[in-house]
Amino acid sequence: MSTRFRLPRGLRARLVAAFLVAAAFGALLTAGLTFQQARSAILERTQNSAVADLRAQLDSLAPDLTMPPSGKDLRGLTLQLDRAGGARAWRSSASYQGGDPVSASPGAPPVPRGLREAVQDNGQAAYERTEGDGDPRLTVGMPVAHTPDPARPNRAGKLSGLTVYASFPLDDDRADIDALVTAARTGAIPSLVLAVIPALFAARSVLRPVRRLRSGAERVAAGKFDTRLDAEGHDELADLTRSFNTMAATLQKDDAELRRMEAGARRFAADVAHELRTPLAAMIAVTEVLDEDAACGALPADTADAVRLISGETRKIARLVEDLMEVSRFDAGAAPLDAENLDLRAIVSKTLRLRGWADDERVGTDLPAPVPVHADPRRVDVVLANLIGNALRHGSPPVTVSARVEDDQAVVTVTDHGPGIPADVLPHVFERFYKADAARARSEGSGLGLAIAQENALLHGGVLTAGNAPGRGAVFTLALPLAASPQEQR
Amino acid sequence: MARVLLIEDDPAVQKGVSLALGRRGHDVEVAARGETGLLALERYRPDLVLLDLMLPRMSGLEVCRRIRESKQVPIIILSARGDEIDMVVGLEAGADDYITKPAGGEIIEARMKAVLRRVAPSQDARGAVLPTGVEHYADLTVDRTTLVVTKHGAELPLAPSELKLLLFLTSTPGQVYSRHQLLEQVWEYAFYGDVRLVDACVMRLRAKIENHPRRPVYVQTVRGFGYRFGPVE
Numbered sequence: 001m002s003t004r005f006r007l008p009r010g011l012r013a014r015l016v017a018a019f020l021v022a023a024a025f026g027a028l029l030t031a032g033l034t035f036q037q038a039r040s041a042i043l044e045r046t047q048n049s050a051v052a053d054l055r056a057q058l059d060s061l062a063p064d065l066t067m068p069p070s071g072k073d074l075r076g077l078t079l080q081l082d083r084a085g086g087a088r089a090w091r092s093s094a095s096y097q098g099g100d101p102v103s104a105s106p107g108a109p110p111v112p113r114g115l116r117e118a119v120q121d122n123g124q125a126a127y128e129r130t131e132g133d134g135d136p137r138l139t140v141g142m143p144v145a146h147t148p149d150p151a152r153p154n155r156a157g158k159l160s161g162l163t164v165y166a167s168f169p170l171d172d173d174r175a176d177i178d179a180l181v182t183a184a185r186t187g188a189i190p191s192l193v194l195a196v197i198p199a200l201f202a203a204r205s206v207l208r209p210v211r212r213l214r215s216g217a218e219r220v221a222a223g224k225f226d227t228r229l230d231a232e233g234h235d236e237l238a239d240l241t242r243s244f245n246t247m248a249a250t251l252q253k254d255d256a257e258l259r260r261m262e263a264g265a266r267r268f269a270a271d272v273a274h275e276l277r278t279p280l281a282a283m284i285a286v287t288e289v290l291d292e293d294a295a296c297g298a299l300p301a302d303t304a305d306a307v308r309l310i311s312g313e314t315r316k317i318a319r320l321v322e323d324l325m326e327v328s329r330f331d332a333g334a335a336p337l338d339a340e341n342l343d344l345r346a347i348v349s350k351t352l353r354l355r356g357w358a359d360d361e362r363v364g365t366d367l368p369a370p371v372p373v374h375a376d377p378r379r380v381d382v383v384l385a386n387l388i389g390n391a392l393r394h395g396s397p398p399v400t401v402s403a404r405v406e407d408d409q410a411v412v413t414v415t416d417h418g419p420g421i422p423a424d425v426l427p428h429v430f431e432r433f434y435k436a437d438a439a440r441a442r443s444e445g446s447g448l449g450l451a452i453a454q455e456n457a458l459l460h461g462g463v464l465t466a467g468n469a470p471g472r473g474a475v476f477t478l479a480l481p482l483a484a485s486p487q488e489q490r
Numbered sequence: 491m492a493r494v495l496l497i498e499d500d501p502a503v504q505k506g507v508s509l510a511l512g513r514r515g516h517d518v519e520v521a522a523r524g525e526t527g528l529l530a531l532e533r534y535r536p537d538l539v540l541l542d543l544m545l546p547r548m549s550g551l552e553v554c555r556r557i558r559e560s561k562q563v564p565i566i567i568l569s570a571r572g573d574e575i576d577m578v579v580g581l582e583a584g585a586d587d588y589i590t591k592p593a594g595g596e597i598i599e600a601r602m603k604a605v606l607r608r609v610a611p612s613q614d615a616r617g618a619v620l621p622t623g624v625e626h627y628a629d630l631t632v633d634r635t636t637l638v639v640t641k642h643g644a645e646l647p648l649a650p651s652e653l654k655l656l657l658f659l660t661s662t663p664g665q666v667y668s669r670h671q672l673l674e675q676v677w678e679y680a681f682y683g684d685v686r687l688v689d690a691c692v693m694r695l696r697a698k699i700e701n702h703p704r705r706p707v708y709v710q711t712v713r714g715f716g717y718r719f720g721p722v723e
Contacts, residue, residue, distance in 0.1 A: 285506030
């Protein structure tokens with residue numbers, strides 16, 4: 001089992017995900033801005049107080065410094081500054097006239113070059129934050145000016161060239177900032193979890209009409225055109241539901257109209273055929289009288305021909321009407337199936353015998369083994385008679401009828417040795433009144449024979465197919481359901 | 491030659507069938523309505539009745555029932571309705587066979603001949619070999635010589651097709667026949683016919699000979715195959 005995990009792609013999942021992304025984005029933005037503000041405030045406060053402290057210390061220590069100070073003086077100054085740093089625990093260093101900073105303790109961190117240049121260039125206090133080994137420090141650089149001295153009034157306020165640097169860790173501030181981040185995180189997660197609830201509600205309110213529409217569409221697809229949905233509210237989904245109802249109503253109307261027309265057309269065909277039967281009954285009854293008198297030579301030659309013509313055509317009409325009746329029975333679903341368990345070979349043999357083909361050398365059989373079939377022999381006979389008759393009429397002998405069991409079906413094929421069925425005709429051979437060649441004269445069939453044959457096959461739950469043999473000649477294949485259990489035909 | 495009573499309201503069919511059967515040497519009497527047909531039955535004493543189902547006033551079905559109340563004359567339904575239900579109802583009312591219009595004189599005559607033959611042709615041929623005497627099956631007595639069937643000593647009024655079917659089945663008790671075989675042997679169908687002709691006849695026969703038509707002991711159904719006579723206890 002290696003089913004890959006798949007993301008749920010439903011509308012509900014997408015709506016919830018969209019809600020969560022929006023909530024997360026909002027929370028992140030708020031937290032980020034707050035964090036930014038708070039951090040800069042904290043850092044600014046720290047810097048300001050550090051600068052103030054340093055300045056106060058310098059104010060008290062610098063005046064005692066001799067100018068220009070020696071390296072020892074500078075070291076002394078930084079030592080004093082380090083001591084006075086107290087709680088801030090800064091490490092200070094001092095440089096004069098851009099010289100290297102001198103520090104009291106050897107562990108003092110180096111003063112960043114950028115800061116030194118900034119202080120030198122601007123002559124103002126500057127600071128820089130460094131992240132040495134994940135250990136944030138703030139380094140403040142402060143130029144020292146001459147104190148007002150009555151003895152040297154012209155130097156008062158001028159920069160003395162002495163610059164003091166103090167570097168101290170920002171551990172406390174980092175803890176404060178970390179606390180902020182933690183607070184943002186612990187606030188964001190529950191808010192995200194809570195966002196799921198409105199997301200689910202929103203999804204539900206969207207999904208319910210969508211689901212109703214889907215089941216409605218499925219019902220319509222299944223042919224239940226009377227399906228209507230309740231369209232509540234005035235949103236887009238309600239509009240869609242109303243459109244759906246309109247569509248269903250239109251479909252229902254069209255469907256009813258089509259059914260009515262189709263039923264009307266079928267009833268009309270059946271009525272026509274039926275109405276033709278009574279006059280035909282009278283005419284058919286006397287065709288034999290006509291035939292007899294036309295044959296005995298009592299009539300003038302022209303009259304005899306006319307009489308024969310009428311007699312023959314009357315029989316054709318009668319056959320056409322019979323076929324029309326049969327087709328309309330199929331259309332009305334009123335064709336009965338009296339199926340029984342038989343050997344298909346027995347049906348084939350009987351059809352050949354009944355139709356006078358049993359001793360016809362043009363018709364051969366290939367019936368090697370019993371083929372137990374569940375079928376109405378009367379209907380199978382109709383199909384076989386039609387197929388063999390067609391093969392003899394349109395194909396060329398020999399016509400071979402073979403029966404066998406194939407793919408759990410009882411299969412009988414009728415093959416001729418004619419030119420076969422043209423490819424453009426093949427899809428239409430089972431159509432009613434289909435004429436392969438419009439110019440061709442009427443054949444003796446009604447034009448319904450193959451259509452009826454196919455209906456008979458379908459009535460059995462079987463199929464009738466037409467094709468061409470690999471060599472040449474048409475092949476018609478009738479497949480019927482096998483008998484449930486092989487029984488000997490009595 | 492047979493004396494035929496044609497009960498048919500359509501003048502063209504009356505004329506056509508009369509002409510066709512007349513040419514074949516049969517006597518045809520025509521009645522346009524059921525009521526006159528019943529009267530003609532008494533007066534004309536036909537060998538056989540050809541009966542249209544769609545008649546004005548008294549329907550063909552009703553005529554069929556009325557005839558069967560007192561007479562066992564062969565009845566063939568001549569119907570323009572191909573609808574099987576009408577045919578089945580007509581057969582259940584007591585008709586022996588049916589012909590759907592349009593049908594030529596040849597077909598009508600073939601049906602007539604078959605129904606007029608009292609025993610199946612296969613048995614006719616073997617008549618000398620078969621016992622012609624009286625056979626007893628439980629309460630039932632079949633006399634092959636006089637063609638009389640009695641139950642508890644009382645003669646049963648069997649229609650021609652019913653008698654013929656019973657005689658055929660009792661000649662080989664226990665042998666199963668498919669309905670198509672019976673159509674061929676008893677009704678003498680050269681082509682496939684509607685097997686419900688057999689079912690309707692069996693139903694009518696059971697109503698007359700069985701003690702419990704729903705639980706038959708004489709004419710038994712063999713599901714999926716057909717019918718057989720007995721075995722009788």
